[in-house]
Amino acid sequence: MTEVATEAAVSASEIPPFRYTAELANRIEAQWQDYWEEHGTFQAPNPVGPLADPDHPRAGAPKLYVADMFPYPSGAGLHVGHPLGYIGTDSYCRYQRMIGRNVLHPMGFDAFGLPAEQYAVQTGTHPRKTTEENVERYRGQLRRLGLAYDDRRSIATTDVPFYRWTQWIFLQIFNSWYDRNAGGGAGKARPIAELIAEFESGTRPTPDGRAWSTLTDVERRKIVDDHRLAYVSEAPVNWCPGLGTVLANEEVTADGRSDRGNFPVFKRNLKQWMMRITAYGDRLIEDLESLDWPEPIKLMQRNWIGRSTGAHIDFPTSAGPVRVFTTRPDTVFGATYLVLAPEHELVEALAPKVWPADTRPAWTGGHDTPGEAISAYRKYAAAKTDEERIADAKEKTGVFTGAYATNPVNGAQIPVFVADYVLAGYGTGAIMAVPGQDERDWDFAEVFELPIIRTVQPSEGFDGKAYVGDGPAINSSSPQGFSLDGMGVVDAKKAIIEWLEANGHGAGATTYRLRDWLFSRQRYWGEPFPIVYDQTGLPVALPESMLPVELPEVEDFSPKTYDPDDADTDPETPLSRARDWVEVELDLGDGPKRYTRETNVMPQWAGSCWYELRYLDPTNDQAFVDPANERYWMGPQAADGDCGGVDLYVGGAEHAVLHLLYARFWHKVLFDLGHVSSFEPFRKLINQGYIQAYAYTDERGRYVPAEEVEERDGHFYYDGAEVRREYGKMGKSLRNVVTPDDMCAQYGADTFRVYEMSMGPLEVSRPWETRAVVGAQRFLQRVWRALVDEQTGASRVVDEPADEDTRRILHRVISGVRDDMEGLRFNTAIAKLIELANRITGMAGNGTPREVADPLVRMVSPFAPHVAEELWRRLGHEDTVAYVDFPVADPALLRVESVTYPVQVNGKVRGRIEVAADAEQDAVREAALAAVAETLAGREPRKVIVVPGRMVSVVV
């Protein structure tokens, strides 16, 4: 390794031949990257299996498992924003390895996805080819940054040996049901065979009460299928015949057309695979308590799941009872009307032929009959785009159905409305409106001249409209003598729910905003389902022995398209046209039969729901992970309810809800079935900030290349003309992309790493400024120069001891850097290292004492590993610096002999005293009073506060 620098001598005569330039950095970096690869330096030993290695220096050591949210390998490659988190976790892992942990830090690729498929549709290039090329490009870019991954564990979700296990997990989920009574009341997933056994033995009644033995085979299968955690259901989706596919909400424009191609999109029910995530709603909320996650992310998950507790109440009508959900059953005496969502199924049955006699003009919307009014309103509501609904939210609209309902608690006849502020998909799609205690209901009641009854006494001085606070119930007595009056909200809720249940008018209930997860996609580039259909049309799981189900080759990657306006068409997926793959003869235990394969594929989320488990045992072909390996890396650490999981998971906040919720769900299913010992996948989570960038527009508003813009006196110029500065996401369209490749070429990977880590805390978003990178380079150059003579390449390290001051600074820095590393405060750790480097730079001529050079190199190595390796070798070591001990501060050198105390009088600094560090408080007090005697001018201090080691405050 030492011969590297000799070649540097030939270039640019003015630069000292052995200066740490970008060119030299690049050479060092390439050599050490090769070294690490050849030596498998960052391979982490497993307890068991082929990746076990009892001779490894960290075999059996306390473990640390750190993971990054893996990237989708897009065609554009990485820009400088992507590696921020990766460099952070890498620096952290390198530090942890040096303090003795067995560190697992893998990286993989979320490689299924739409862009490769769309590219295939356009060009005919197989998505696998595009994907693999992109993965290779990413691997190269990441390697160039010196990230210390265990490369034996690099997986891509598109690898057949990987998705074989994705399919296996799907089968586990398909072959399970959620038993609400198991798991000590919280419920848990159990094998479907146990459910069937309960039906067979009669311990569990069938839904309609008939004996299991009298049911046909198909009837039995349907009952069982209704319990599965993965099931087929009709689900409303955005069907786009013009594209032949179902679209995600974000692919549909505000006016109900496809983003791509501008075709009409129809809301339609289609047969889809669903995952019963709602069964886990409670546990997904409650187990958040055990997670070390940012509070905002937990909050977002709680809100997304949206558990609300309250009651269902039935309001009798001529068309049967209307069931409403309310969180405030205690206010039922104040329910002065009902509101149904426009799509509610009872709306038509409720509406009479003509308006009742006392219908107010405001209620009819100007229509002659309830039927006309309702159909007009439905049309109006359906035509509104989401954006319009948001804009109109303040304006309450609706129409009277012409029908009345009976308030079960007091017999009052109350009108029934339809209005779009009630959503079909939430609760029961119907509410009891209590304007006295709900702002939206109040607004609606004002527009439609409906009565308002307060049933909670507002607090003193309240002058608003709806009162949503606590207070005693009023106006809440029924003619039959039942009363809530005087009770607080909590007691009144309890009392009314008891009354509803006792009298058959309703029951306490909990609802969730969370819905079951739509799990199928009409695409090609995803995991095939391990499912076939028999003659009955019901799904049949393939046995484990038939995995993997590999994607077949197809002629055409695009789905069949239709007349864009023909809503009555059905998706025909790319797989469905591979007829000799779809039609298959199999022996599933009862002789060879004909089956039809499922032709949907899984969504991109599937692979990311469990990849953190596969890193643990990537070569295992007997299990998705060996239990011993899972227990070691992810198992619970403490006896008292630790959830286990990845020790540190770092990624962007944009995955706060979907990815993190889906992955938690899958993990909990695997936990319930006994496949993993941890009940959460990610114990600690950090969201890294985004790196944003300035962009510049010229006078015509066009973006100009940001890197060619010059700044003069606070103004910006491009090609001589002044341009305007904006701030935004880094991207092609803003012409402000900076790539890590450019930074490496220009400065070297170590400089780039140090810069990204020093520019602020990991969690904070900040603007990129290439101009400032040079600071990091100067720092590394000073470190280099402290150890290597720039003119001769000779060592500048001497064996003389350091002076006392330098030694104290060194140990203070060691202590501080350790604290910062533990707390992931890389920016302040680097600041301390710069301080130390600046100190020894100042000592100049006499050489750098080994006792400083050695720990400095060790401490720099997590951030700038290549140059640290090179310098470590120059210090005379044969091996990598990766496994040497991180320096430990000598407590004796951290002690200070004397302390300067500022002395405040009434909050203003009036003097200073210098006292011994171990001085008694009384002595400090006396010295302080003496120091400010002049200011005190004889006044007697009322109070003297001595803050040990900090300051003295005198109050007069």
Next chain:
RNA sequence: GCCCCGGUAGCCCAACGGUAGAGGCGACGCGCUCAAACCGCGUUCGGUGCGGGUUCGAGUCCCGCCCGGGGUACCA
């Protein structure tokens, strides 16, 4: 509208409730140099978005605003 996060020097950022400044960028000066670059040394600049409060003491805690960023969409 609601919920989060943030506002400290020209810029990026530090600061257990204890003298507002660790580090970097920029600018300026000095040294080195024929001169410059590089390098080294040094200097500059704010009282912490605004208004109250708690406290001996507030950038830090509390209340009310303002500005910027993110999330969300009438959730009964």
